[in-house]
Amino acid sequence: MVERELVEGIKGVGEIAAKGAKRTFGISKKALGIGLSKRTKLIVIFVLIALLVACYFLFLFRQSCNTQDCFLESLWKCKRIDYTSVTNDTWRYSILGQTLTDCKVEVEAVKIGSQPDLAKYFEGKKMTCYVPKATVFMPESKIEYCHGLLKEEIQDQVIRKMHLYIVENLGQIQEIPKVV
Secondary structure, three states: OHHHHHHHHHHHHHHHHHHHHHOOOOOOHHHHOOOOOHHHHHHHHHHHHHHHHHHHHHHHOOEEEOOHHHHHHHHHHOOOEEEEEEOOEEEEEEEEEEOOOEEEEEEEEEEEOOOHHHHHHHOOOEEEEEEEOOOOOOHHHOHHHEEOHHHHHHHHHHHHHHHHHHHHOOOOOOOOOOOO
């Protein structure tokens, strides 16, 4: 008799454990995605794919410009584009978007052919420029709006050239009289 009660007790514990495994701990089956129809699942998948595509076009995709006029027009509107200027020097511009007052532009010196001695300092370096909205100029022409490694190298080279000029012309520089 004792054995029978013990076996039935063990069966009861097993049934309770089995029921507990099927519990969802207060979370509905719909929230878990269990029991949704195929149609509902397809709609959810379609909406997720549509959101991913929309995010790509809103945040990552940039059109290309082939002319400087196209770039400057896009800069005026602060429209996301990529532009590569190829002359003696090759510069790559990417309009990244806008802030409240500025248009954010990334500038990269791809190839410097006009001054080969400076190429090793500039090539491959980038700077980010914040061009005020409703203004149009090539970002590297006003580096006070920029920051980054390329700007630092440009400033270093300007300082080196100024230092060299001063040293070469030291005898010609006269003291400026003080005005009291």
